[in-house]
Amino acid sequence: MILLKSLASAFLMYSRIPMPNVEWKEENRRYSLCFFPAVGAVIGALFMLCRHICGLLEFGGFFTGVVLVIIPIIITGGIHLDGFCDVIDAKSSFADKKKRLEIMSDPHIGSFAVIYLMLYFLVQTAVLCEIDKTETALVIAIGFVFSRTLSGIGAVCFKSAKSEGALQSFVKPAHKKSTLFVLAIVNVIAAAAMLCFNVIAGGFAVLGAIAALIYYRLSAYKNFGGITGDTAGWFLQVCELTIAIMALVGEKITEAALL
Secondary structure, eight states: HHHHHHHHHHHHHHHOOOOOOOOSGGGTTGGGGGGGHHHHHHHHHHHHHHHHHHHHHTHHHHHHHHHHHHHHHHHHHHHHHHHHHHHHHHHTTTHHHHHHHHHHHHOSHHHHHHHHHHHHHHHHHHHHHOOHHHHHHHHHHHHHHHHHHHHHHHHHHBBOOOSSSTHHHHHTSSSSHHHHHHHHHHHHHHHHHHHHOOHHHHHHHHHHHHHHHHHHHHHHHHHSSBBOOHHHHHHHHHHHHHHHHHHHHHHHHHHHHOO
């Protein structure tokens, strides 16, 4: 029962998928981070389904790319994009760490966040429009799971910049050893699957995601003194975009090698 409540808590927090309401108490969130990658699995499955349907209906590459960009936003409700925008505004202020944390708590969006959000969607759409092979698309789809395993591991292992907040409401009650064990196992399985579908595209994507995690830690510690729920959202968006870009690069290299 605790596992089911933890599953429901994870989906209620990190998605807009209807779930039975569970009481908001620490006991019910003990294993929630273990189920965070499951949200990515749903996104990845819908990502591939919609891509297949667009192909059957012979929609163009641009239309398909836009649909694929929208899917994660529909499933998550944009919760991670909100963190992405908050971090961009805070970092763009060039203020001290305390002020940056205050800026991230401001519900208003700044001009820098709007600019970077537009650039993010432009790059993401362009990349997804360029994907030709189903194997590469599968690498990106599994990346939604892989990125969430890295985010969960970071949430448990990295220093927090604040003692309270949305992220801490899941980290503090977490059974950390069990959470890390589950996330590590899912991480390895996801990475192996990405490599199996396309060893070059998958390898590039995995390395890109790990590089994004390293940069995330360095940037969060330098700019905020640790991680927060907003920086976790920023990382997830950056990681998923990096996976898509690197998978595309891998696909192009594979095609060039076969010529």
